[in-house]
Amino acid sequence: xxxxxxxxxxxxxxxxxxxxxxxxxxxxxxxxxxxxxxxxxxxxxxxxxxxxxxxxxxxxxxxxxxxxxxxxxxxxxxxxxxxxxxxxxxxxxxxxxxxxxxxxxxxxxxxx
Amino acid sequence: xxxxxxxxxxxxxxxxxxxxxxxxxxxxxxxxxxxxxxxxxxxxxxxxxxxxxxxxxxxxxxxxxxxxxxxxxxxxxxxxxxxxxxxxxxxxxxxxxxxxxxxxxxxxxxxxxxxxxxxxxxxxxxxxxxxxxxxxxxxxxxxxxxxxxxxxxxxxxxxxxxxxxxxxxxxxxxxxxxxxxxxxxxxxxxxxxxxxxxxxxxxxxxxxxxxxxxxxxxxxxxxxxxxxxxxxxxxxxxxxxxxxxxxxxxxxxxxxxxxxxxxxxxxxxxxxxxxxxxxxxxxxxxxxxxxxxxxxxxxxxxxxxxxxxxxxxxxxxxxxxxxxxxxxxxxxxxxxxxxxxxxxxxxxxxxxxxxxxxxxxxxxxxxxxxxxxxxxxxxxxxxxxxxxxxxxxxxxxxxxxxxxxxxxxxxxxxxxxxxxxxxxxxxxxxxxxxxxxxxxxxxxxxxxxxxxxxxxxxxxxxxxxxxxx
Numbered sequence: 249x250x251x252x253x254x255x256x257x258x259x260x261x262x263x264x265x266x267x268x269x270x271x272x273x274x275x276x277x278x279x280x281x282x283x284x285x286x287x288x289x290x291x292x293x294x295x296x297x298x299x300x301x302x303x304x305x306x307x308x309x310x311x312x313x314x315x316x317x318x319x320x321x322x323x324x325x326x327x328x329x330x331x332x333x334x335x336x337x338x339x340x341x342x343x344x345x346x347x348x349x350x351x352x353x354x355x356x357x358x359x360x
Numbered sequence: 361x362x363x364x365x366x367x368x369x370x371x372x373x374x375x376x377x378x379x380x381x382x383x384x385x386x387x388x389x390x391x392x393x394x395x396x397x398x399x400x401x402x403x404x405x406x407x408x409x410x411x412x413x414x415x416x417x418x419x420x421x422x423x424x425x426x427x428x429x430x431x432x433x434x435x436x437x438x439x440x441x442x443x444x445x446x447x448x449x450x451x452x453x454x455x456x457x458x459x460x461x462x463x464x465x466x467x468x469x470x471x472x473x474x475x476x477x478x479x480x481x482x483x484x485x486x487x488x489x490x491x492x493x494x495x496x497x498x499x500x501x502x503x504x505x506x507x508x509x510x511x512x513x514x515x516x517x518x519x520x521x522x523x524x525x526x527x528x529x530x531x532x533x534x535x536x537x538x539x540x541x542x543x544x545x546x547x548x549x550x551x552x553x554x555x556x557x558x559x560x561x562x563x564x565x566x567x568x569x570x571x572x573x574x575x576x577x578x579x580x581x582x583x584x585x586x587x588x589x590x591x592x593x594x595x596x597x598x599x600x601x602x603x604x605x606x607x608x609x610x611x612x613x614x615x616x617x618x619x620x621x622x623x624x625x626x627x628x629x630x631x632x633x634x635x636x637x638x639x640x641x642x643x644x645x646x647x648x649x650x651x652x653x654x655x656x657x658x659x660x661x662x663x664x665x666x667x668x669x670x671x672x673x674x675x676x677x678x679x680x681x682x683x684x685x686x687x688x689x690x691x692x693x694x695x696x697x698x699x700x701x702x703x704x705x706x707x708x709x710x711x712x713x714x715x716x717x718x719x720x721x722x723x724x725x726x727x728x729x730x731x732x733x734x735x736x737x738x739x740x741x742x743x744x745x746x747x748x749x750x751x752x753x754x755x756x757x758x759x760x761x762x763x764x765x766x767x768x769x770x771x772x773x774x775x776x777x778x779x780x781x782x783x784x785x786x787x788x789x790x791x792x793x794x795x796x797x798x799x800x801x802x803x804x805x806x807x808x809x810x811x812x813x814x815x816x817x818x819x820x821x822x823x824x825x826x827x828x829x
Contacts, residue, residue, distance in 0.1 A: 292618060293677050295687060295737060296724030299616045 249344040249360060250318040254309045255283065255337040256329040261307055267328035268311070271320055275360070276311040287335030306337060312344050314357045427516040434518045436647035437526055443638025444529035448536045449476050451631030455690075456540050458624025459736050461617060463816025464544045465826045471539040471548075475555050476532050482559055483528040490560075491567040492527060497576035500568045517646055526642060527567075534563055534591045540736030541599030542606045542806075545813050548821045550806050554796060558598060561792050566590050566785050582781040583757060583774070585654065586643035588698025588750040589785050596743015597789040599734060605797040606806050608733030610813050617735075622682055629686040633662055636693045640700040653764075654700040657708035658693065661700075664712025665692025669720050684720075687741060691719035694745030699753035702764045707756030715748045750782045751775070 256264060261278065268276065282303035289302040313321050322339050330336055349359040453472040457465045479487075489504035504510065512521050535555035542551070569575045570582060570590050577589075584590060609617065619625060641655040669688025674680040695715030696708060703711065723740030734740060754775040757763035800806055807813075812820035819825060 293673075293679075293681065294618050294683055296728055297613075297617070299618055 249312055249347060249357065250315060251310065251312045251342045251344045252318070252321055252325065253340040253342065254325045254329065255281065255306050255339075256309065256325075257331065257335065257337060258305055258307045260329045260331075261309075264309060264325055264328040267324045268321065271317070271324055273311060273313055273317065273321055273324075276309050279308050279310075281306050281308045285335070285338070304335070312347055312360045314360065429513070429515055429519055430517050430646070433646040433648075434522060436651070437518050437522050437642055437645060440638035440642025441522065441526045441529055443635045444526070444642065445476075445532065447632050447635030447639065448472055448529070448533045451628050451635050452533065452536055453628065454624045455628030455632060455686075456543065456736055458621040458626075458628060459540070459619045460544055461816070462620040462827055463818055465620065465818065466822055466824055467548070467817035468539060468543050470822060471543070471551055472536045474552065475536045475539070478552060478556055479532040479535065479559060480528060482556060483524070483531050487531055487559060487564055488524050488527065491531075491564045492523070492572050494573050495568065497574055497579065498569055499565050500572050523645070526645070527571075530587055530591060530639075531559055531563055531567070534587075534595050535559055537591070537595040537738055537742055538599045538602060540738040541603040541734050543735050544609050544817065545807055546602075546606055547805060547808050548817075549804055550800050553804065554602070554800055557796055558793065561796065562594055562598065562789050563590070566594055566788070569785075570781070577777075577781045577784075580777050580780070581774070582777050583702055583753050584698040584750065584781070585701035586640045586697045588694070588746040588753075589781055592694045592697060592742045592746025593750065593782060593785055594789045596739045596746055597786050598793040599738035599743065600732070601790060601793040602797055603734045603739075604732050605794070605801065608731075609735065610810060612733045613731070619683065626682060626686055629689055633689060633693060636662070636697075640697060644701060650701060653704075657700050657703055657705060658696050660705055660708035661692040661696035661712035661715070662689045663692070664709050665689060665695065665716035665719070668713045668716030672717065672720050687723070687737070688716045688720070691715045691741045691745045694742045695719075695749035695752075698746065698749045699756065702753055702757035704756075704762030704764070706762040707753075710756060710761070711749055711752050714752065715745050718748050719744050747782055747786075750778050754778045 254264070258280075265276070268274075282305055284302050284304055287304065289300055289304060292299045292301055309325070311321070318341060322341060325339050346355065347357075347359040348355050449472060453469050456468045456472065460468050484507060486502070486505050488507070489502055490500045493500040493503045495501040507521075507524065510520055510524075512519060514520055515523065518526075535558060538555075538558075539551070567590050569577045570584050571578065577584075582589070611617070636658055637655050640658045641651045644651045644654060666685050666689035669691065670680045670685040673684040692712040692715055695711050696703075699707065699711055719741050722744045723737040727734060727737070727740055754777075755761065755771055757765045757774065758769055758771050759765055759767065797806065808817065808820060
């Protein structure tokens with residue numbers, strides 16, 4: 249099993265969710281996060297007081313998939329979340345040791 | 361803290377006592393009403409010569425101390441009173457509340473709210489009497505302490521009780537305006553004590569000098585329809601004094617102190633703007649063409665200043681900011697306040713554009729050069745706006761500029777009076793505010809301690825949070 253952690257632009261969530269659903273991935277966890285990479289922040293000015301905002305709002309999608317689904321899931325996310333402009337985000341792939349569905353005690357691929 | 365509570369209890373007890381006294385003095389007035397009703401039935405032909413002193417000209421008009429009560433005037437000033445109260449709660453409260461950080465929003469709302477309550481009692485106890493009854497040129501008398509002897513049916517155009525109410529909304533908003541200078545760091549007890557004593561020592565004498573019968577500046581012929589001097593210059597100067605005396609917020613110019621909720625500011629500004637129709641349009645104390653013109657120039661000045669401030673920021677920063685736009689509107693409203701009775705539309709355009717630029721310059725350029733932390737720009741917007749309007753009205757009141765003054769009007773001599781009034785009142789306000797702030801610093805202290813300031817005044821002073829997470 250692999251865990252995918254995708255940091256995306258917030259307004260891309262719906263597209264990514266639908267694209268993943270189309271390839272059969274229907275579960276995910278989403279959190280609102282802040283961060284920055286190559287995309288620099290922006291400047292805000294309030295009555296002459298200037299503030300640089302480095303951390304920009306992003307969404308982090310976490311989902312765990314079977315090994316053979318991982319590649320296509322990564323490509324799906326990358327395709328759906330792409331705008332071509334700086335700040336589109338990243339996808340990280342991590343190995344997962346075990347998964348358990350609490351309700352049924354199912355383990356491994358059956359649980360995700 | 362205990363001393364303050366004891367003081368409040370004593371004040372309430374005194375109020376209760378005076379209430380009884382007032383009840384007695386009221387009886388005469390009620391008899392007057394009864395008589396008036398009887399006589400209306402008697403018909404205009406037969407009038408009992410031995411009737412009470414209160415006489416009637418027709419069933420709808422009771423004649424009191426000075427003149428006839430006009431129903432239209434009364435109706436409009438009742439509405440205007442509500443509009444001006446609406447400026448403080450919730451207009452100014454929302455405007456200020458949105459500008460501070462989220463950990464301090466409740467404290468600012470509470471400052472405005474509690475000042476409203478405290479000023480109401482103060483105005484009843486002695487403020488109104490000392491400000492607006494006959495006395496010497498600098499302060500009024502004690503004839504209306506606790507509104508003693510007030511006849512609800514007496515008044516000149518409007519009942520005196522309505523004059524009391526309308527003017528009360530002005531003494532409420534003035535100390536509430538100062539809140540923007542010391543917010544996010546001043547002790548609640550110090551805010552209450554400062555507002556109360558400041559209203560007695562600064563607002564009341566200045567109000568009497570400018571608006572009171574026989575007032576020093578009134579007799580000199582000063583123009584201040586709705587409080588450019590009485591409200592905005594006094595509040596602006598006190599704000600400057602207090603923000604310097606209290607000191608800057610921890611992390612000032614180092615940490616991000618952006619407004620936590622700009623939509624609140626925009627809503628608050630809208631309420632202030634609408635309320636300002638009562639403020640300026642009501643200050644002629646009548647439903648008449650002068651009041652309508654005051655509303656008209658108020659609207660024009662606010663819009664012009666908002667456009668000018670927005671344009672300056674658009675050109676300088678590349679983006680027309682929302683906060684700039686609404687701040688400009690407030691500057692234009694403050695500046696037209698003293699002038700709204702005497703200038704025409706052209707004067708309003710000029711005062712609006714000049715105040716938009718000058719207030720921006722003071723709030724943005726000069727403030728950062730001097731480094732004082734007038735957190736929400738009370739001095740830069742209200743104080744400077746009040747100055748601009750008070751001085752410029754001398755020019756734009758002239759008939760050549762579409763003003764209301766006739767041919768025998770002298771711009772130069774009026775300019776002298778306006779300058780004397782503006783700077784005289786500013787100087788007086790400066791000295792008294794400084795002394796008062798120093799006295800409070802020595803006794804109860806002005807500032808919360810550093811940990812409380814870091815944590816935020818909402819939790820530290822009031823034990824509450826605005827936004828539960």
